[in-house]
Amino acid sequence: MKRATLFAGLTDEERTVIVKHMRLQHFAAHELIYAEDDASTAFYLIEHGGVRLSVGPVALATLGAGATFGESGVFLGRRRAVSAEATTDTDAWALASADLEQIIQDHPAIGLKLSRNFGSRIIQVEKHLIQNRLRPAEALQGLTDEELQELAAHLELLDVGAGSPIYQAGDANDGFFILEQGQVQLRSATGERDLQPGDVFGLAATLADKPYDATAIAQTDATLWQLTREAFETLAAEHPEFAPHLSAGLRTPLPVSDEELAIERLRALPLFTNLDDHTLRAVTQRLVVRPIAAGDIIYKEGDVGDALYLVDKGRVEIVGSVSRKGQVLARINAGGFFGEMALLTGKPRSTGARAAENTVLWALYRADFEELVNVYPVIGKALSQVLQDRLGAAGHAFVEKHLRLISLFSGLSVEQLEDVAERLLPARYRAGDIIYKAGAPANRVHIIEKGVVELRGPEGALTLRDGDFFGEEATLSGEPHLETAFAKTDGEFWELTREELEALILKYPIVGLNMSRELSRKLHRRIQQQAALGVQPAPAPAPAAPAPTR
Structure with a gap:
């Protein structure tokens, strides 16, 4: 083993580990050891004798004592590319593929040395990398199995001598690192941290495409896996979800080097305009970096408002409805912000947001914001003032956008519509969904x-569109539905419970009148549709205006 190139650099202890798993095998002269296209189940070290490697009738090489053969198929996970035949009586030490894999799982350093001697990364090291370094890493939990495979394929092995810097604070970003073996220390303005094998570092700067905000020093000789900046950008381009998945669930804090810029941008928000630098710095330390791929949805209309966002790089489009590819209401470029009202009020998002290009956001999440309000009372005072100034305008905009064109609420004032808005529940149905079935309770x-x-019932079918409403007859009567309601397209709805509907009719009689008119129109439309189909409609009494219980 000491003379074999494949085992060069191994320590005596490492060679002993391998020897314990080797088995001596005897082959008679001219005995076939393995044939082309056989499964690669082991590789061999010749003790004495000779072995001829061939492709078909063509002899490629004849090997003697101290040579290894069969390792290519084992190391690369491929079937045999050549045949091997003993030229004389031969003894060879065999190391099975399964034993090699176990050795490398238990002693990764052996796999790294075999890879270097072989000239490329061996499959057993790849498995170790994915199973023992990438998959357990908390920072990589958002990646899919396919993305972990792609990441492993792009990682490069790097050796760093004791006392050498891996990078220093302020250095241009050249990707992130995973510690394989050795000791590394991170030194930043907030203190020092010793890293363990498997720890990921430099990721925040990579996601933000910013200089490193800490210094990483090898305390001992260390071996690292590095995803270079170039490889990161290649992966992000080939797999648009890679960067967002990499940051999903990972609270990547804002780099210290961006705090001053973040303070400047926060001052543009009315909520933070009058706060002092100390308080603003505390806010910046709660900001989280979120890369978003071009075309990805940041949030949809109706989603819970859980964060406000500042655009660090890229561009975001605010749209009326993400699911229906609604009209673009605004475009937010680098330096801008959005989503603040839903964060402040806790109400569902009234619009959607998507990345128009690859974008990096700084997010302030509700939980962090609430903690800041508790620690810094001045933020709470500013919040109260902003809400007082803006909620009225926001409520008016909601009414104009959502309720003004709904026939049930025709004739109500802005103030009355705002009262209605407080009672509505949002809902969504996809094309083909059954909203309710005939015979189901109505509520x-x-x-x-x-x-x-x-609507499909005994009297035929009726098609309803934007601004229409349905289910009111059964809801008011307390009887089951007489028809089945199908969503013919993806749709966005508002729902009103029986109790809230009765309260509105009692409070605003015009709602009852509107309902009576719509019942008459609906009956007339159904008769017209039946006539067009040549169906004789059944006689039906004219609908009466609903009379709520007083």
């Missing part, structure tokens, strides 16, 4: 904001 009215619904 709410469904109002179509966007979409197409078909």
Whole structure:
């Protein structure tokens, strides 16, 4: 083994580990050891004798004592590319593939040395890398199995001598690192941290494409895996979800080098305009970096408002409805912000947001914001003032956007519509969904904001569109539905419970009148549809205006 190139650099202890798993095998002269296209189950070290390697009738090489053969197929996970035949009586030490894999799982350094001697990364090291370094890493939990495989394929092995810097604070970013073996210390303005094998470092700067904000020093000779900046950008381009998945669930803090810029940008928000630098710095230390791939949805209309966002790089589009590819209402470029009102009020998002290009956001999440309010009372005072100034305008905008065109609420004032808005529940249905079935209990009215619904009952089918409502007859009567309601397209709805509907009719009689008119129109449309199909409609009494219980 000491003379074999494949085992060069191994310590006596490492060679002993391998020898314990080797088995001596005897081959008679001209005995076939393995044939082309056989499975690669072991590789061999010749003790004495000779072995001829061939492809078909062509002899490629004849090996003697001290030579290894069969390792290529084992190391690369491929079937045999050549045949091997003993030229004389031969003894050879065999190391099975399964034993090699176990050795490298238990002693990764052996695998790294075999890889270097072989000239490329061997498959057993690849498995160790994925199973023991990448998959357990908390920082990489957002990656899919396919993305972990791609990441492993792009990682490069790096040796660093004791006392040498891996990078220094302020250095241009050249990717992130995973410690394989040795000791590394991170030194930053906030203190020092000793890293353990498997720890990931330099990731925040890589995701933000910023200089490193700490210094990484090898305390001992260390071996690292590095994803270079170039390899990161290649992966992000070939797999658009890679960077967002890499940051998913990972609270990547804002680099210290960006704090001054973040303070400047926060001052542009009315909530933070009058705060002192000390308080603003505390806010910046709660900001989280979120890379978003071009075209990805940041949030949808109706989602819980859990964060406000500042755009560090890229561009974001604010849209009326993400699911229906609604009209672009605004474009937010680097330095801008969005999402603050939903964070402040806790109400569902009234619009959607998507990345128009590869984008890096700084997010302030609700939980962090609430902690800041508790620690810094001045933020709470500023919040109260902003809400007082803006909620009225926001409520008016909501009414104009969502409720003004719904026939059930025709004739109500802005103030009355704002009262209605407080009672509505948002809902979404996809094309083909059954909203309710005939015979099912009725407990709410469904109002179509966007979409197409078909009602199918004993009297035929009726198609309803934006602004229409349905389910009101059964809801008010307390009887089961007489028809089945299908969503013919993806749709966005508002729902009103029986109790809230009765309260509105009692408070605003015009709602009852609107409902009576719509019942008459609906009956007329159904008769017209039946006539067009040549169906004789059954006689039906004219609908009466609903009379709520007083």
